Amino acid sequence: MPKNIAVLVTHHFEDIHYDKTVEAFRAARHSILNIEAQAGKIIHGQHYTTAVTIDQSIAEVDLHNFDALLIPGGHSHDPLSQDQRYLEFIQYFAQSNKLIMSISNGPQLLIQAQVVAGRLMTINKPNVESLINAGAVYYDVSVVNDNNLYISSPSSTDLPYFIRESLIALSQ
Numbered sequence: 001m002p003k004n005i006a007v008l009v010t011h012h013f014e015d016i017h018y019d020k021t022v023e024a025f026r027a028a029r030h031s032i033l034n035i036e037a038q039a040g041k042i043i044h045g046q047h048y049t050t051a052v053t054i055d056q057s058i059a060e061v062d063l064h065n066f067d068a069l070l071i072p073g074g075h076s077h078d079p080l081s082q083d084q085r086y087l088e089f090i091q092y093f094a095q096s097n098k099l100i101m102s103i104s105n106g107p108q109l110l111i112q113a114q115v116v117a118g119r120l121m122t123i124n125k126p127n128v129e130s131l132i133n134a135g136a137v138y139y140d141v142s143v144v145n146d147n148n149l150y151i152s153s154p155s156s157t158d159l160p161y162f163i164r165e166s167l168i169a170l171s172q
Contacts, residue, residue, distance in 0.1 A: 005067065
């Protein structure tokens with residue numbers, strides 16, 4: 001059954017994380033909705049190989065319309081973490097036991113939302129200490145699936161594992 005997936009993203013996301021993952025999700029017939037501050041805005045990845053149109057404003061989004069959340073890596077988590085609306089959006093997913101998928105340093109946004117305590121996760125090497133200090137159980141592996149609720153991978157080289165594990169979780 002196709003799922004509705006929210007993507008929290010703004011400028012300077014990691015192009016390949018967004019491109020490859022969204023391409024695979026759409027090929028599996030899942031719906032993608034890009035969420036940021038302003039609907040219609042065009043944002044770019046950190047390598048400027050990807051342009052993404054924001055589908056809906058965080059101010060107008062209906063949290064109940066989504067089955068899963070994707071947070072790509074890159075540097076878009078920095079500005080998003082400064083706005084309480086994004087953190088509350090993430091907290092809703094965590095409290096509702098909906099799937100949250102994040103790659104590379106995307107879990108930094110989950111750390112800021114304070115939803116990683118006790119969760120089994122991985123993250124890119126520079127942020128391991130932050131993840132552990134936030135209370136997550138860290139694994140140094142290619143992909144971690146914490147009961148089909150949190151899926152994380154540490155780097156772009158792990159993207160095939162991340163996508164495969166995410167698609168399995170989305171199919172359930």
